[in-house]
Amino acid sequence: MAMNLTPKQLHILQRIRETRLTRGYSPTMQELADELDVSKVTVFEHIDALVRKGALTRQKNKARSLEISPDLELPDEQTNTRLPLVGSIAAGSPIEAIETREHLDLETIFAPSGKGSVGGTTFVLKVRGDSMIDAHVADGDFVVCRKIDGPPKQGDMVVALVDRDEATLKFYFKDRRGGVRLEPANEKYEPLIVEADRVRFQGVCIGVVRAY
Structure with a gap:
């Protein structure tokens, strides 16, 4: 629209x-x-x-x-390769959610241009830390995420907002005690286990971009 x-x-x-x-x-x-x-x-x-x-x-x-409106496409969403870079995400200890108004244009990193369309529900975060290194997500990588409104699936790599102000990138699992287990992919780090009502899921990771 x-x-x-x-x-x-x-x-x-x-x-x-x-x-x-x-x-x-x-x-x-x-x-x-x-x-x-x-x-x-x-x-x-x-x-x-x-x-x-x-x-x-x-x-x-x-x-x-x-x-x-879900039917509205803003000008910076009208290209296949340009995604809103909305902040940084911790891949170590949770950090305060940081908002930016930059953009990541995939066409400037990869040639030829990627195929497929990205809409307003897709966004990019820059990774800080090494807690997801064994999942091939390193410090400085960009994770491409799809926004979700409901709960993620078991084992999804998620963008989780803890206590409304701490954002982290982890694997999602239900904890047997009824809470949420946010699992790192690095044996140096312990899982983060929190009550379900303390966590809001902002999206799931659907891709990783790395510039050398």
């Missing part, structure tokens, strides 16, 4: 998309106002316009309910 968007409206949509990917929830109106250096009233006007255009949905009286 294409539509006429102003630069600030496009900026708002990109900000919402990337915040939801990295943190699991949308930014507030005040956060968007601070980002754009405008008043909350101006942000409300942009949001109302985007809702009328069908680009956004929101729930009234709920602070973090903004969601981008």
Whole structure:
């Protein structure tokens, strides 16, 4: 779905998309106002316009309910090789989730260009640490991830957000005590076992990109 968007409206949509990917929830109106250096009233006007255009949905009286229409394709998603690079992910001890607004263009790394289409539910994270080294994911690699809304499958390599602010890349398993076991792929590290309600799954790894 294409539509006429102003630069600030496009900026708002990109900000919402990337915040939801990295943190699991949308930014507030005040956060968007601070980002754009405008008043909350101006942000409300942009949001109302985007809702009328069908680009956004929101729930009234709920602070973090903004969601981008699944049919909307933003300009930086309209190429087969350019993916949003939304932050870093720990492959060691969990780290605070870090948000960026960069992009990784696979065409600049591989030639010829890759085939297939990537949409707004696919994103890239840069790996920090060596806890997944035995799964051939090294420090400095880029993991290509697909966003998921439900629970992952046993053994999936997942992007897990622990306690809403610590992101880590690990294999997912159900713990026999009812919790979640986040398993590294390096014998130097112990599994991270946490209660299920402390973990939100942001995506599953579907590929690894490494530049030499």
